[in-house]
Amino acid sequence: MNIFQKALATALFVATASMAGPALAQEASPVSLSGDVKAVVTSVDAEGNQSVELVEPSTIVPGDRLIFGTDYANTGDEPVKNFVVTNPLPGPVRLAPDADAQLVVSVDGGKSWGTLSGLAVTLEDGSTRSATHQDVTHVRWTLAEIAPGENGRLEYPAIIR
16 A cells, blocks of 8 residues: 555544544434445446446545545434534545535634635635635534434545545
8 A cells, every 4th residue: 555545544534533523522412423435436338328336445546536424313312403513524635526515614624614605715925715625624514403213414525636
C-alpha cells in the first residue's frame, strides 16, 4: 500500500469512526448512528448499458467517487426532536460538485454553517471569495423529528483529491 493509500485509509477510518460523535454528544438520546463509506464503480456491459454499484473501497485514486453514509435509528419509545448529525469530511476528499445544493455545510471547521452558495472563505491576505466544494470541512443535517422505531440514511458524495 503506497503512502497515499495509507493516508486515505486512515482518514476514511477516522471519518467513519467520527460519525458516532453526534451520538456521544447527545448521550441521553436513543438515536443510534452507524457510518460507512462506499466507492462508486461504474461499468458498461457488452450492449453498452451502464450500471453503477456501491462497493467497499479498496484501491482508490484521485478522482474516484465515494459515498459517505450515516444510518440512524430511534430505538427509544419517544420521538426525538431536532437531532443534529455532523460529519467532518476527511482531508483526502472534497465534496462532489453534484452534492445537494441545500446541504448544510461548513467551510471553517464547523464554526459557521449554511448552504455552500451562501458561504465565503477568508484568504490569508484578509480578502474573501465565494466558497467552493473543495472548501467544505463538514456537512450537517438537523432531523426535525425521529419517531420511535423510525430509521433512515443520510449521505453525501465526495471525490478523492
